[in-house]
Amino acid sequence: MSKKNDIQLLRINYLRGPNLWTYRPVLEVWLDLGELEDWPSHRLPGFNDRLTTLLPALIEHHCGVGERGGFLQRLQEGTWAGHVLEHVVIELLNLAGMPTGFGQTRSTSQRGVYRMVFRARDEQVARSALRQGHRLLMAAINDEPFDVAAAVAEVREQVDDSYLGPSTAAIVAAATDRRIPHIRLNDGNLVQLGYGARQRRIWTAETDRTSAIAQGIARDKDLTKRLIAGCGVPVPDGRAVKTPAEAWEAAQDIGLPVVLKPSDGNHGRGVMLDLRTQADVEAAFEVAARHGSEVLVERCIAGDEHRLLVIGGKVAAAARGETAWVTGDGRSTVSQLVDAQINTDPRRGTTEDHPLNRLGIEDDGAILAELARQGLAPATVPEAGRKVLIQRNGNVAIDCTDQVHPEVEHVVALAARIVGLDIAGVDLVAQDIGRPLHEQGGAIVEVNAGPGLLAHLKPAIGKPRPVGRAIIDTLFPEDNGHAHAGRIPIVGIAGTRDSTRIARMVAWLAQLRGQRVGLACADGLYLDRRRLASGDARRWDVSHRLLVNRNVQAAVFENDACTVLRDGLAYDRCTVGVVTDCDGSETLAELDIQSPDQMPKVLRTQVDVVLGDGVAVLNAADERVAALGAFCDGEVMLYAADPQTPALLAHRGGGARGRAVFLHDRRPVLASGSAETRLAPLSPAARGGMADESLLAVIATAWALDVPPDLIIAGIETFDAHNAASAQPA
Known part of the structure; x- marks a missing residue:
């Protein structure tokens, strides 16, 4: 068989938010198979065997068959190279320790061109896996050698460079379990949890509640000892020294054996224990001096080293060391x-x-x-x-959480409070952690800010402790079982008909309730009535800034189909999702939207992300839009100018939750099942040339946000007069 030309990667696009494919970020790749369009897997001699020899774990891929070996079955039956590449990339990610199970490959309107996507928590890792997967696939097709181990190593190296450390990752995973969104703020471990004004920030195991003063105290071990000793916490006798001779003099005064350590070191570096001779003390001074600015000499406490993790004033985990x-x-x-x-x-x-x-x-x-x-x-x-x-030390990884005596818990938590740390790693030495320290001569030797969590997440012996969840529960206390901690009200508006004006009016109505409202729309980026950035702010990189802004108490986003297809939505879930129409397909040929029939699938994304206690506001006059309500996790509210619109009538017949908005004698009506509330008529000036259905979309969205009916009408009437200033840059 002649050598086949490479698959061409026409376009690589990282979709960072909910998109046409899934709720989560994906890497979308447009592939041109070229001549391979005529060569599905079963027509390539020996290809299937070569591929499964390189990647034997492909047998675990279920694919569309839904069972183990499903993908191999597809290979034998014959499947196209784009689909094969999808599974190769997923398997390389699995081998690199970053498993993913989501991928799809779909043909486009152009022969031989496919859109292939796979789950990608990090863009650079995804690109590395794609690059290596492409090389592997072509090597298997053309019967050429390929080093799988080297390819996996490259992907794994990118994983190590790009992904969060274990402590931060554990906290983020716990936040995800509680449906708290997160945003990575740098290439390291600085992460925002939640949105806008309800956000919190972490950096490894430090939080935005961890004060610089407390960190400074914790770094100064001598100061820490003096502060906690003054409050009755047992600490070893000791003092700071400047020379080896002073160290020996101090050791004799304190009483042998002694410990020498740097006053501001960490991770046990430079710590020497059980020193009994002048030579040992002077040699230990040189070791400790290399790891800190000052050296401490302390009485040596008999027993094992322990690390107790204090979170929010309580001991969450404990680990013991061994020599x-x-x-x-x-x-x-x-x-x-x-x-x-x-x-x-x-x-x-x-x-x-x-x-x-x-x-x-x-x-x-x-x-x-x-x-x-x-x-x-x-x-x-x-x-x-x-x-x-x-x-002697540095091996603290044996879980002993269940053995800690209540009196020890009290003393350790007290030490953390005295230093002022919300999260602290408290080191103590004791012969038996199950007995009070004063009974055995035990003592606290250090209080550390930003403690590592790995010893508690993956202990060498014993069971892991849910310390990430403990940190999240401290940052976001449960509020009567409320499931959406860290979230601000978010409105997403998708469509083309008056969508910018709708977005601006909704933001104005939310602002009238006393909230600081961020707005991202085609006119720009706004906070209240001040424009923060001009130009189209529907792009992800612009609109996403609202969610990072601590001043934003509610946010309104205008989205169009292009936003969904090119970037994904700026937010993971929303309180209210609005779809006004399914127009605009004629402008999306570049994105392979060839007919209006494809638009509902694109705009469905806005409905998919509505929270379970949120509302989808849909135009009942467009049957395609009204039908999207079937995909909403929360409530569906329909609007239409004509109260006899079939979809609206059917919806109102569904009971008290069937809320709808329509016109009667030119007056807006809010209906809950059969109950109706008629609002004051709007003046011609307030309409501003907007279609009735667009005004009803505004009213319905405001109602979904619990804006009082009288305030809705008053806000619409005053919108133009009070928002002229918003066109001015901040």
Whole structure:
């Protein structure tokens, strides 16, 4: 078989919000199969075997068949290369540790050209997977060698560069479980939870409630000790020193054995324990001095190191440490023994997926000093049977949450409050965490801001603790079971008929209720009546700014079909979703919309994202629009100028929840089932040349937002007079 030409990637578009395909971000790729349009999988000799040899786990893909092996069945029956590429990319993401199950491939109106999409939590990871998947597929088609391991490694490297760390990811996952939206604010771990004025921010395990003063206190270990000791919290005796000689003098005054550590270090770096001789103390000073600006000498507390996580004034999790030892065999060096007896533990590694760190003893001053105290070096060969202490601390990963004594919980939570931290990692040393500290001479040795959560999420021994959920519950307390914490009222308006004016009037009516309202529409980006940016603000990168703005208490977004197809919606869910019409197909040929019949599927996106306690406001005069109500998770409200419109009549017959808006004797009527409320007639000036149905869309949307009927009419009457200033830039 002759070599086949490459599949051409005509267009790659990252849809960042809810879109034609799904609620979530996807990478959409337009593919030109070229000659491969005539070569489905079953016509390519040996292709199926080569592909499944490269990616044997493709057998797990159900595809449209709905069962294991479904995709392989499709390969045998014959499927096109675009569909195959979809599954190759998904499998590479699975192998790279970022599993996804969503993908679709659909033909376009042009022969051989397809739109292929797959779930993509990060654009750069998705592009990397696409690039490697494309190469793999063409290699399998043309019977050429391909290094799958190298391809997966490249994707995994991009995952490591792009994705959130484990602590932040756990908090975000807990927010998602409670349907709290999140926005990543930088390439690191700064994340916004919630929208607008109801947002909170986290950075790893620090929050916008974590004060700079508390962080500063926590960094100064000597100051921390003095503050908490003054409130009755047990701490070890100690003092700061500036030279090795001062360290030895302090050690003798405090009483041996002692601990030396940097005053502002972290992660246990530079900490030396159980020092009993002048040589050990002076050597430990040099190690500690390399990791901080000042060195502390403290009384050595008997017992194991523990880390207790305090969230919102309560202990949420606890972990215990253990010392690391090796046993000599008379043949291997200390370095070789560490690699064979410690580093082979699958719980140890260099990534954030491992609860214990891999030990590199040649570069660790504390370990080298510990070996020196035993008369050893990394290259020394200990005699057979000799036990060698490698590390006294740094192995805190054994869950002991259920063993913590109530008195210990009280003291630890008190220490966090004294420092002023909403989330704290409190380190203490005790022989038995199940007994009060004063009974055993235990003490708190450090209070840390921004503690890592990995030891509690993936302990080496014991069960994981839901610490991410504990942080979310502190930031967003349950409000009588309210499921939408962190959300502001959001209105999305889709259509072409008077949609900009509708959006601006709805924003005005919401503002009259005393809220600060953001508006993104074709006229620009607004906060209240001040324009923040001119030009079309329906683009995702412009309109999304409203959700980051802490001043925004409610937001109104104008969307058209192009917004859905090119960017996706700026928000994940909305309080009110409005669809006025299904017009505009004639301007979307570039996006493969060839007829009006395709428009309902596009505009359905606006209805799909309505919250369960939200409202879809739909034009009953357009049967295609009215039919979208079937896809709404919340309430459906219809409007039409004619009260005899069939869809409206049928809807009103559905009972008290069948709300509708229509005209009677030129007066707007709000109807709930058979009950009707007639509003005052609107003046010709208030209509501003708008069609009746457009005015009714405004009234219905305001009603869905619980704006009082009298205020709706008054607001429409005063709209033009009070919004002239909004055309002026801020």
